[in-house]
Amino acid sequence: MSSAEWKAKCEAEWGLQGAPIPDSLNWESVFEAKPFGRNFLRNPCPYGLSKDSPPPEPELRDTPSRGPPPSQPEGDFSDWTTSNDVLPYDSSCIPQGAVVCQLPRYSWFSTEQVVDLKAEGLWEELLDEFQPKIVIQDCYEESQLHDSIYQLHVKLLGSDKSTVISEYSINPTEDRSNYSHTWKEVSHVFSGYGAGVRYVHFLHRLKNMFLNDFFNTMFTGSSVVLKPTKTSP
Template sequence: MSASEWKMKCEEEWGLQGAPMPDSVDWKSVYEARPLGRNLLKNPSPHGFSKDMPPPNPERKWSMERYFHHPSEVDFSSWNISREYLPRDRSGIPSTAVVCGWTSQIWLSMEQIVDLKEEGLWDELLDEFQPEIVIQDWYEESRMNEHIYELHVKLLGAENDTVIAEHSVRPTEDLNSDSYIWKEVSHVFSGYGPGVRYIHFQHRLKEKVGEGIARGFHKTLVTDSSVIVRPTKTSSQSS
C-alpha cells in the first residue's frame, strides 16, 4: 500500500475526518501501532482479577486465598511501586500496657508513564484536535478504612515535567456496607490545550498488616485500569 492509502485507512477506520493528518507522518507505522481506542497501560490487572467477576468471597476473609496472595498471582511488571508506612495510632494505650496484637497501615503506590508519541500518536492530533483521553479504574470496596483508594492522573508536556492538566479523586467508603463490589473511577480529559506528550497514571491502595494475635494481611485490590485515547472530541471543541 502507498503512504496515501495507509493514511486513508487510518482516517476511515478511526473516524478521523476533520482531524489534522499531515503527509509527514508514517501512517503505516501509526496504523500498526493502533494508538486510538486501545488501552495504553501495560499490565492493567496486576492482582490477577477482572471486574467482570466478583471480588474474592468476603466470607473467606481469613483464608489464605483471600488475604495472602501467592507471589505468582501478583505481577507488578510495568508498574513503578512504592510503599508509605503510616504511623500507628497509640493514643489511649497506657505506656505500661502489654500489646498482644496491632495493625499497621500502608499506602501502596502504583504508577506508569505513557509516552503518547511512542504509542503512535502524532503532534498535530494532540495539539490541534486534542482527542478525548479516557481514564478508567476499578477497585474493591471494603470496610478496611474510610479511605482505601486514590487516583492521580496528570497530562504532561514534552519535557515530562510540565503539568498541562490533572485529575485526582479520593473516594470515601461506606463503612456500613458489606457489598464488596468493584467500584468504578473514571474521568475524561478534553479541551486540555496543546503540548500534551505524556500521561502519568498513579493509584494508591490501602493495605493493612496485623501482627501478634491480630496477624493477617489485607490488600485493596485493583483491576482493569485503562488509559484510552478516543478519536473524538467534545462538542464544545468542535469547529
C-alpha cells in the first residue's frame, strides 16, 4: 500500500475526520502501533487477578508471622516503579491507661508508570489540536484495612516530563460498615486539556497492614486508553 492509502486507512479505521493528519508521518507504522482503544499501561494486573471475579479472601495463618514485615506485597510488578512508605504508629484511638501489646503498622505501597504518547503512535498535531480523550481506569480491592486504602494521582505532562498540563487525584474514604469485599472501580476522562501533552504519569497508592501477619490491598485492570474523539477546552 502507498503512504496515501495507509493514511486513508488510519483515518477510516479510527474515525479521525477533521483531525490533523500530516503527510510527513509514516502511516503504516502508525496503523501498526494501534494508538487508539488499547491499554498503554504494561502489566496492568500484577497479581494475576481479573476484575470480573471477586478478589480472594485473605489467608489467615495458624501461627503469627515472625520477623519484619515484607517490604512489598507478593506479585509480578515488572514494568512498574514501586516504593514503600511505612507510616508512624497511630495511638490516637487507645484509651488512656490501656495496656497495648501490639499496634497495627500501616504502609503505602506505590506503583507508577510513565506513558510516552508519541512512542505509542500518537503525533504532536493530534495531541495539540485534536486533543483526543484520555480515559483512566483502575480497580482496587475493598480490603477493609483502614478508612483510607487507595489513592490515585494522574498527570498529563509536557515534553520535559516535569511541566504538569492537567492532573486528576482521588483519595476516597471507605465505608467499613458493610463488608462486601469487591473490586471498586475508579475512572476519569481527560478532555480539553490543552496543547503540549506528551506523557501520562500514572501513580496509585494502596495501603498495607502488618499485625501478626501481612495484609495488603490489591489492584487490577489499571489502564490508560486514548479515544479518537475530538475535545475542546
